Amino acid sequence: MAVRKNQAKLTKAERRDFVEALLELKRRGGYDKYVETHDRFVMSDLDDQERTGHVSPSFLPWHRQFLLDFERDLQSVNPAVTLPYWDFTVNRSLNDPVFAPDFLGGNGRERDAQVMDGPFAYGGGRWPIYFKVDERPFLMREMGRSKTTPQLPTAATVEAALAAPYYDEAPWNSTSKAGFRNLVEGWANGNTGPHNTVHRWVGGHMNTGMSPNDPVFWLLHCFIDKLWSDWQRRHPKAPAYLPVEPVKDIVALNQPMKPWSEKGQRVTPADMIDHRKFYSYDTDAA
Amino acid sequence: MSDLTRRRVLGRTAAAAAAIVLAGPAVSAYAAESGHDHHGTGSGHRPFDEIYEGRRIEGRLTSGSGGHHDFGIAVFVDGRPLHIMPRGDGWISVINHYEVFASPYEVTRAAVRALRGANLV
Ligand SMILES: [Cu+2]
Numbered sequence: 001m002a003v004r005k006n007q008a009k010l011t012k013a014e015r016r017d018f019v020e021a022l023l024e025l026k027r028r029g030g031y032d033k034y035v036e037t038h039d040r041f042v043m044s045d046l047d048d049q050e051r052t053g054h055v056s057p058s059f060l061p062w063h064r065q066f067l068l069d070f071e072r073d074l075q076s077v078n079p080a081v082t083l084p085y086w087d088f089t090v091n092r093s094l095n096d097p098v099f100a101p102d103f104l105g106g107n108g109r110e111r112d113a114q115v116m117d118g119p120f121a122y123g124g125g126r127w128p129i130y131f132k133v134d135e136r137p138f139l140m141r142e143m144g145r146s147k148t149t150p151q152l153p154t155a156a157t158v159e160a161a162l163a164a165p166y167y168d169e170a171p172w173n174s175t176s177k178a179g180f181r182n183l184v185e186g187w188a189n190g191n192t193g194p195h196n197t198v199h200r201w202v203g204g205h206m207n208t209g210m211s212p213n214d215p216v217f218w219l220l221h222c223f224i225d226k227l228w229s230d231w232q233r234r235h236p237k238a239p240a241y242l243p244v245e246p247v248k249d250i251v252a253l254n255q256p257m258k259p260w261s262e263k264g265q266r267v268t269p270a271d272m273i274d275h276r277k278f279y280s281y282d283t284d285a286a
Numbered sequence: 287m288s289d290l291t292r293r294r295v296l297g298r299t300a301a302a303a304a305a306i307v308l309a310g311p312a313v314s315a316y317a318a319e320s321g322h323d324h325h326g327t328g329s330g331h332r333p334f335d336e337i338y339e340g341r342r343i344e345g346r347l348t349s350g351s352g353g354h355h356d357f358g359i360a361v362f363v364d365g366r367p368l369h370i371m372p373r374g375d376g377w378i379s380v381i382n383h384y385e386v387f388a389s390p391y392e393v394t395r396a397a398v399r400a401l402r403g404a405n406l407v
Binding site: 039148 | 306368372381384386403405
């Protein structure tokens, strides 16, 4: 069984293998379809229309399957690689090794937000940006420069989401008040929740619909994925997913999710509830 | 891989061309609460056309038969469409996707700041 680890606990060799698998998948042309798919759902997910990837209960199962597909592609390059997670409540400094040149690389420069060091710097020639919001062909970051979001989410913000007694609630969108899903996705409480806050704090591509252009996307979402499992363990009597019965425009427990249903693959939220079918986290009890 | 970029460009252009409709429910809800928004009106959107940080920003009212991405206004930076959408009681764009702004005008200005002089594609 594959184990997903905290990125801070990876060995030097594991860090290198993960980075090399990303670069090789990109070189083979297998990376950018994930950017395209994410953007397609970002563009179509609306508060009052059909929504699957974001602003809806299926945010968590949708991204769980999205990450699984991606992880399997990385494993076709190197079977030993798994997605690491980034606990941004702990590794929260710009000088943290997560942003070192042997791993994700550092901040974008002031002038144009271009990332200048590490494996994904444009100058290295191995990380051109194909799905662009604007003409800039390089990876962009503006870490810590957002006036509204100068800091990463704290452990208290994450704890507030984990403490939610139920998974989600009507109207099942960005205005849902207190369920785990919208607290962790982040629109609740004036858009202060962990997932959205990290997207804004990293900035550059991460603040756009094409956020998977930045590999930090996978480490963020792996942590969010882990939080869903942590929340389930914390609330064993609460339904792990809601709604159970179909509701207009959203995906209920046993309904198939796009884009997989478009490819003849049936993936429902119910299928995605237990991560241990697919992988374990290094914090799971043995 | 330039195929991908081309498709992306076509996708954006088509989306903007299709953006033609009356204000939907989300827009009305937003307009009702938009006391903080200098560019909203009680009945929908106010168009704008001005220079902001050296870039021409435009909000053109749209009207038509409706559709998934018709929100009553289409916005442009130097003539290129910026895809925006309502979120909660505010607005987001493809550039500022995880940050909510009070109005189409404000989200367009935020895009200009993020662009650093680059053109939208
Ligand atoms: Cu995300």
